[in-house]
Amino acid sequence: MRGTSVLKNINRQFLIAARPDGLLKESDFDYVETSIPEPGDGQVLVQVQMVAVEPALRGTMVEDTNNPANLQIGDVMGALAAGEVVESNNPDVPIGTRVQGLFGFADYVVSHPKAFLFSVIPDGVPMEAALYIFDTSGLTAYLGMAHVGKPQPGENVLVSGAAGAVGSIAVQLAKQAGANVVGIAGSAEKCDWLVNDLGADGAINYKLGDIDAQITALMPGGIDVYFDNVGGEILNAALGQIRLGSRLAMCGRISEYENTGPAYEPSNSANIIKFCRHMERLMLFDHQDKFPAWREAMTTMIDDGSLQYRVDMLDGFENLPRGLIRLYTGENIGKQLISIT
Amino acid sequence: MRGTSVLKNINRQFLIAARPDGLLKESDFDYVETSIPEPGDGQVLVQVQMVAVEPALRGTMVEDTNNPANLQIGDVMGALAAGEVVESNNPDVPIGTRVQGLFGFADYVVSHPKAFLFSVIPDGVPMEAALYIFDTSGLTAYLGMAHVGKPQPGENVLVSGAAGAVGSIAVQLAKQAGANVVGIAGSAEKCDWLVNDLGADGAINYKLGDIDAQITALMPGGIDVYFDNVGGEILNAALGQIRLGSRLAMCGRISEYENTGPAYEPSNSANIIKFCRHMERLMLFDHQDKFPAWREAMTTMIDDGSLQYRVDMLDGFENLPRGLIRLYTGENIGKQLISIT
Missing domain, CATH: 3.40.50.720 (NAD(P)-binding Rossmann-like Domain)
Incomplete structure (x- = not known):
């Protein structure tokens, strides 16, 4: 059953169009519009609100059998992102829960609480802070x-x-x-x-x-x-x-x-x-068992003001590739985020 | 109160006479005879029976403030060793217990169950195996x-x-x-x-x-x-x-x-x-908390025959320096031990 938050009928995505050769460029990505996916048993549908980019993402676009996050041409570009659960087939993560995970360059994504890097954003923690501190x-x-x-x-x-x-x-x-x-x-x-x-x-x-x-x-x-x-x-x-x-x-x-x-x-x-x-x-990837303890330690530091973060925010879904590319030119200061809603 | 096993009235020791310069040599050690020490509160007196030598021991003899096991000229030469408790002021380690620890080149040594590398040798494990597997x-x-x-x-x-x-x-x-x-x-x-x-x-x-x-x-x-x-x-x-x-x-x-x-x-x-x-x-030194689990894993392997060990045994207290020196010439095969009783 669809939640009422699913307002749009399209799911914008950026796919990998070409493996990068030298400087990463916008033509390495394809913009497509597809239908919104349906979550299966135990899964949730997330409406993505904010995407985080980081230099390591380029490494997932090149051919590298040693990288467990390696992507293929035609895949949705991967990235950490945060949003809200708008459909849920999992009682642990009801509609309205703020979550983050490897959702990628897309408006909507089906995910699961056991997915790598999936986590619920604690109450009181801003989404920007979650993407900065709790993510990679x-x-x-x-x-x-x-x-x-x-x-x-x-x-x-x-x-x-x-x-x-x-x-x-x-x-x-x-x-x-x-x-x-x-x-x-x-x-x-x-x-x-x-x-x-x-x-x-x-x-x-x-x-x-x-x-x-x-x-x-x-x-x-x-x-x-x-x-x-x-x-x-x-x-x-x-x-x-x-x-x-x-x-x-x-x-x-x-x-x-x-x-x-x-x-x-x-x-x-x-x-x-x-x-x-x-x-x-x-x-x-080698340390997933320790993430909850590390996140807890850093949440405490955010709360008591001992860990500062600075966000470099771009607006607009169309700016997703550009937000990634500018990391390699040194334009950003602090964490590069793109708000897509 | 002295146990009946303390038969000799002297405690033979080798002290560090000089910091090694190039090849380690017998004159880098001084042989001395002293009296048998008295264990204090919580301590035990160990009669050493078997000493283990290893290449890293030379590193404890040179001046090195980065080595937590660094020794000074005049100190008893350090080494892992095994023996029997002959006096005990600690109910956890009664007289007759077979133990190993950093006892050094000496017949008798006062130690404590909380000392670095001190451990009780489990029943059924030969002393040679303990010195090989449980030690450094x-x-x-x-x-x-x-x-x-x-x-x-x-x-x-x-x-x-x-x-x-x-x-x-x-x-x-x-x-x-x-x-x-x-x-x-x-x-x-x-x-x-x-x-x-x-x-x-x-x-x-x-x-x-x-x-x-x-x-x-x-x-x-x-x-x-x-x-x-x-x-x-x-x-x-x-x-x-x-x-x-x-x-x-x-x-x-x-x-x-x-x-x-x-x-x-x-x-x-x-x-x-x-x-x-x-x-x-x-x-x-960074992993002391894990020693019990590691020793248990290896004890199991000794018991089921999946971990073999080979001992190169020398006899006689006077051969302690020589046993160490021959490690650097490649003469030994397997673990070099010296039986001193």
């Missing part, structure tokens, strides 16, 4: 800091891509652990945000050059924890200054995703063997 | 395979130092996980043991040269899990053939411990960033 950005930052980096009071923690969705949470988690935290970002405005709003002890604008010297000036003893979102030359600079017992949380390599030339060769990688205690590529 | 060798192999390597059926697992105490357990744990397991060792006899007794699918005698070609021949698709006990050129060869999603359990670098020249520079370490999903230096 917050969970990945938590995995990288609480389970890999484990910064100790007084240790030196360096975060690249620090003004992005993951990086900005990673900075705050490290700061709460009592570390000396430095963020790397690509503009004076982003660096100001890191220091003045998020509490970083220092910030490095990589566009000013000589990253090595900037790291040395802010962390003369060397790096204990490096949280990497960018790869490439910045990763190499960090590896040049890790000290014995250091930990590396390898979240992403945004500087390399769109490189179609030869892979970047970091000259300092032997330091991983010499000095690094733990290096981990952050894979959320 | 077995626990380290378990950490490296069950928590870092996590081999899946059909994956390629390579273990260096495979005929050593840790390596031989690592090989068997990987085999039980259904992996294709290859061990690297330094003699035909050791390679035969790996394949014919421990169930390895192949073995590489590194003294025959061209390790790269030997790895390619046995694992043409590349390495999924590498468990490293040796470092140096063998580690570099393994890094040259890791594939996407691989895991590295970094246990030890025995080939480098006694090198006083420039550190070995692996040329293939950029592959860690390109391909490796998880690299961890195995640190037992």
